[in-house]
Amino acid sequence: MKASIIVFPASNCDRDVAVALNEVTGKAPHMVWHGDADLPSSDLIVLPGGFSYGDYLRSGALAARSPVMNAVIERAKAGVPVLGICNGFQVLTESGLLPGVLLRNAGLKFICKDVHLTIERDDTLYSSDYKDNKVIKVPVAHHDGNYFADDDTIRQLEDDNRVAFRYCDQQGNASSEANINGSRNNIAGIYDESTRILGMMPHPERMIAPELGGNDGLPLFRSILDTLH
Amino acid sequence: MKARIHVTLKQGVLDPQGKAISHTLEALGFEGVEKVRQGNFIEIELTETDEQRAGEQVEQMCQKLLANMVIENYDFKLVS
Numbered sequence: 001m002k003a004s005i006i007v008f009p010a011s012n013c014d015r016d017v018a019v020a021l022n023e024v025t026g027k028a029p030h031m032v033w034h035g036d037a038d039l040p041s042s043d044l045i046v047l048p049g050g051f052s053y054g055d056y057l058r059s060g061a062l063a064a065r066s067p068v069m070n071a072v073i074e075r076a077k078a079g080v081p082v083l084g085i086c087n088g089f090q091v092l093t094e095s096g097l098l099p100g101v102l103l104r105n106a107g108l109k110f111i112c113k114d115v116h117l118t119i120e121r122d123d124t125l126y127s128s129d130y131k132d133n134k135v136i137k138v139p140v141a142h143h144d145g146n147y148f149a150d151d152d153t154i155r156q157l158e159d160d161n162r163v164a165f166r167y168c169d170q171q172g173n174a175s176s177e178a179n180i181n182g183s184r185n186n187i188a189g190i191y192d193e194s195t196r197i198l199g200m201m202p203h204p205e206r207m208i209a210p211e212l213g214g215n216d217g218l219p220l221f222r223s224i225l226d227t228l229h
Numbered sequence: 230m231k232a233r234i235h236v237t238l239k240q241g242v243l244d245p246q247g248k249a250i251s252h253t254l255e256a257l258g259f260e261g262v263e264k265v266r267q268g269n270f271i272e273i274e275l276t277e278t279d280e281q282r283a284g285e286q287v288e289q290m291c292q293k294l295l296a297n298m299v300i301e302n303y304d305f306k307l308v309s
Contacts, residue, residue, distance in 0.1 A: 057269075061297070065293075065294060093299075094297065099299075100299065101297055101300050103245075105245075106243070107245075108245050108246065108249055148299075148300065149299070182243070182245075
C-alpha cells in the first residue's frame with residue numbers, strides 16, 4: 001500500500017502519521033510538500049494535523065487552496081481514500097470534500113487531553129478492525145473542533161449513517177457532558193457519501209503503542225491496510 | 230482602488246467569542262449591551278480602476294476564500 005502525506009507549512013503531526021503508517025504497512029509513506037503540483041500515485045492520502053499557514057483567516061482555509069490540493073481533490077473525486085486528522089479535517093471541510101465547518105471550541109479554550117469516542121460503524125475502510133471496540137480512547141489537541149453544519153446537513157449525515165465517531169464517556173454515552181467542544185450531535189468525525197473520505201478531530205496516530213498511553217488508534221490504520229493492501 | 234470587506238457570522242451560528250466579549254463589556258460596567266457578534270475586517274488594495282470590474286473581482290475573492298459561505302456572510306465597499 002502506497003500512502004502519501006501532504007505536508008503544509010506548520011503541519012506538525014505529519015511525522016506521527018508516517019510512523020503509524022510505517023508501523024502498520026512496513027512501508028514509508030511519501031511526504032508531499034504543499035507547493036508541489038505533482039502528487040505521486042497513492043492508495044491513500046493523509047492530511048495531517050497541525051496549524052497549517054498559522055491557521056490564518058480560518059483554520060485550514062489557506063491550506064485548502066494550496067497548489068497540491070487541486071490534485072488531492074481530483075484524486076478524492078476519482079475514489080482515492082483521503083483521511084484528514086484534526087487540521088486535516090478542517091482542510092477537508094474548507095475544500096468542500098466534507099460538509100460543515102469546525103468552529104472555535106464552545107468553551108473558547110484549546111483542549112489537549114484523551115477523550116473517549118464511540119465507533120459508530122465498523123464496516124468502513126477505516127473501521128473494519130474495530131469490531132471488538134465499541135468505545136476507544138484517543139487524544140484531541142485543538143482550538144477549533146466544534147463541528148457545525150445546518151439542520152438539513154446534520155439530518156442528512158445522520159440519515160446516511162455518515163457519523164464516524166462521537167465524543168462519549170467511558171461507558172459510551174454520547175452525553176452533553178462528554179461533548180468537549182460543543183460539536184453538534186457530539187460529532188468527532190464524519191464520512192463523505194462513499195465513506196472513502198474521513199475527517200476526524202481526534203488523533204489516532206498518537207495512540208499506537210502502550211508507551212503512548214494506549215493503542216486504540218492502531219486498528220484504524222490496520223483497517224485501511226486490510227482493505228487496501 | 231481599495232476594497233473594505235466585512236466578514237460576519239450568519240444569524241443562527243453560535244459565536245462564543247462574541248458572547249465572551251459581551252460578558253466582559255458587562256463586567257466593565259457598560260450597560261445596555263444586547264448582543265455582540267465578532268467578525269473579520271479585510272482591506273485590499275487593488276490595481277483595477279474600473280469600479281464594476283473591481284467589484285466583480287472582490288465578489289469572487291470573498292466567495293472563493295475570504296468568507297466561508299457555510300457560516301459567514303460578507304459585504305464590501307470600494308473606495309478610491
